[in-house]
Amino acid sequence: MEWSIQEIAKIAGTTSRTLRHYDDIGLLKPSRTGHNGYRYYSQSALVQLQRILLLRQLGLGLPVIAQVLDREQEAAVALNGHLGWLEQEQNRLARQIASVRRTIKAVEGGENLMAEEILDGFDHTHYKDEVEERWGKDAYAKGDAWWRGMGPDEKLAWKQRAQKLGSDWIAAAEAGISPDSATAQELAKRHVEWLKDIPGTPAAANGENGVGIKEYVTGLGDMYVADPRFGANYGGTAGAIFVRDSLRTYAELNL
Amino acid sequence: MEWSIQEIAKIAGTTSRTLRHYDDIGLLKPSRTGHNGYRYYSQSALVQLQRILLLRQLGLGLPVIAQVLDREQEAAVALNGHLGWLEQEQNRLARQIASVRRTIKAVEGGENLMAEEILDGFDHTHYKDEVEERWGKDAYAKGDAWWRGMGPDEKLAWKQRAQKLGSDWIAAAEAGISPDSATAQELAKRHVEWLKDIPGTPAAANGENGVGIKEYVTGLGDMYVADPRFGANYGGTAGAIFVRDSLRTYAELNL
DNA sequence: CCTTGACCTTGACGTAACGTCAACCTTTAC
DNA sequence: GTAAAGGTTGACGTTACGTCAAGGTCAAGG
Structure with a gap:
């Protein structure tokens, strides 16, 4: 079984542009290339693609994904590292949300936007x-939150x-x-x-x-x-x- | 009182490159330009800059900030809209974290990364x-979370x-x-x-x-x-x- | 055989908000 | 006088592709 670029794109739930991009950066090469330059992908390429998309959905960057797929890095290690980053982001967002809420209150209360x-x-x-x-x-962030609080x-x-x-x-x-x-x-x-x-x-x-x-x-x-x-x-x-x-x-x- | 580009950069806690950028995109013009092309900023420009940086720290984009400062949009409205986006992001992150955690468990449990x-x-x-x-x-995300759960x-x-x-x-x-x-x-x-x-x-x-x-x-x-x-x-x-x-x-x- | 339409290719620009040289000019200080 | 410090305008890099642009390939129909 072999598919054209559009076909696997649909099967895997992505776009042909993405496939070409992955080819360009060497993340996923087509399993065969026609004499006309057309890219053709086999079942094993499809499996790789699914893995890539899974990791991507978890938020990993393409270079990291490449490492994991090349077995240069264990998946669990990469994911754990990524998890730390995600949690930091969540914290940052939480603080930012609190800041925005306070600022809205202040502005609605008639305060001039930082006079x-x-x-x-x-x-x-x-x-x-x-x-x-x-x-x-x-x-800076802490001090700012304190001040506007x-x-x-x-x-x-x-x-x-x-x-x-x-x-x-x-x-x-x-x-x-x-x-x-x-x-x-x-x-x-x-x-x-x-x-x-x-x-x-x-x-x-x-x-x-x-x-x-x-x-x-x-x-x-x-x-x-x-x-x-x-x-x-x-x-x-x-x-x-x-x-x-x-x-x-x-x-x-x-x- | 009037300051050079480096000086307000320090005062406001940003960089001269940022100020040049704001000048380029029209967000904050220097209050005066020397015959040599040097940018000079006054007190009022400093106040504007502080407002910009405040809004930026809250996560607003520069175009939105421009609208708010031009009074084309009320600050409270813009902030409320932004708050919605922030909360969405927080949700997305929470789900992504859960997904990553489950995937780590699965991988550590010996499961092959999406066989x-x-x-x-x-x-x-x-x-x-x-x-x-x-x-x-x-x-897609929900279905995926369900499957890997x-x-x-x-x-x-x-x-x-x-x-x-x-x-x-x-x-x-x-x-x-x-x-x-x-x-x-x-x-x-x-x-x-x-x-x-x-x-x-x-x-x-x-x-x-x-x-x-x-x-x-x-x-x-x-x-x-x-x-x-x-x-x-x-x-x-x-x-x-x-x-x-x-x-x-x-x-x-x-x- | 020719056309039409669908699909393929490579190449290149755009995205958000600047960081980071590069090349060159001006001011300040010793 | 000269070196250090600071100013200017480009222009490229960053992430993961989206979106044309220009043109080649292929299957089907008249």
Whole structure:
């Protein structure tokens, strides 16, 4: 028994284009090729195709499928690995759904879709750059979920706390005191405590997950200097440098 | 306040490439362009960017985001629509995970990854072609989950039932009787009952979800004729035609 | 023999949202 | 003056095919 490309496509429940693709990438060659170039497939090719489609439906990629069929990899191993990925995806989706639900509620409740206020108190803790990536990919997501899970009054309180911290820093910097001074170190302590209240950050995890709160804090300090947004929040670049040095000293001594 | 492309990228937690992309597709233009072609972004552009990134993190596509930002669409509406899609995805993932788990069990239990036996009794009920697509996209998935959820003995029983049905059809066709005859109609009835035992099909749903079991059965009859695999199962094309006509008559009278 | 229609071929572009060079120009800093 | 850092515009790669486009092959009918 032998079938043309359209015929097995129908039999197996796929398309001729897919068959040609599998031929191109070497995943499934036709069992015979006519003098005219036509592809013909036998029973054994059909069985292989069924296996391919089964694995594909389970979500495996074509390269992985090729490995499994070539016995370069055990099916159970590949499937187990894939299962982990699927479960991660499910988690991600669940969190995303929760986020969307909260956002819908907020928007329907009249809140403006992320108004300017957020820029003042929140986003500079939300700094998704190389430092954050170094300290965990989902830190941003967690922090974001936390922020949007808060009520308006909570947000206001948080914002004011952040602004008070910022203005205190500015005052200290302009007073010309040293980063080693008790006043500056007291501010640094407040700053770190404040950071600890943001879920998803190494500061909040308190070093439990292996990332260093010390490096995190000093890294943040570097960012404050490197980025003009922080400069604005802490009284210009000079202020940011003061904050950075104060934090660094504090981290060295206390973290 | 005004920032270069790298600067807002850092501030907002994204990359300069992304910003250039958004410029290219018109999603976010820089607020000013230098004589040298450099892109510069203002505070308002930053706010827009934050909104974009928020919506993107919620999983919305860039075109949808553009609509929301242009106020061509309410945010709540877009988010609600998106929520539906997310929930569908979650369902799909859950089923896929279940399927993978069962398959792992089966494979570890020593079962061969979809051996030839399946081709005999099962796969022709599994016909994922234009008819199946007409009757629901997840019919295939449901049927597949059902099949792989069965134990070896159940599979054997099913296979034998299918083969008995096939051989009875062949015998009737070769006897030269009419599709209207009582014998043929009795076989058609058995055939339909058999179809009803396959979850995910219109026959199993019994017309509850709005798709017609009648059209489904006659459509299957047409497939039996159109495809050589069925011919093999029902005693050649002549046999398949007999089956088709018998089913059609039965469907007209009883469904 | 010729036409028509169905089926086959290879080749190439499009998909979503950028990452990643490549080649080249501008600004900044020492 | 020069090197480092950062800017620009292409253009290709990513996944698994869908979808033309242009043209060759085959069976059936007039």
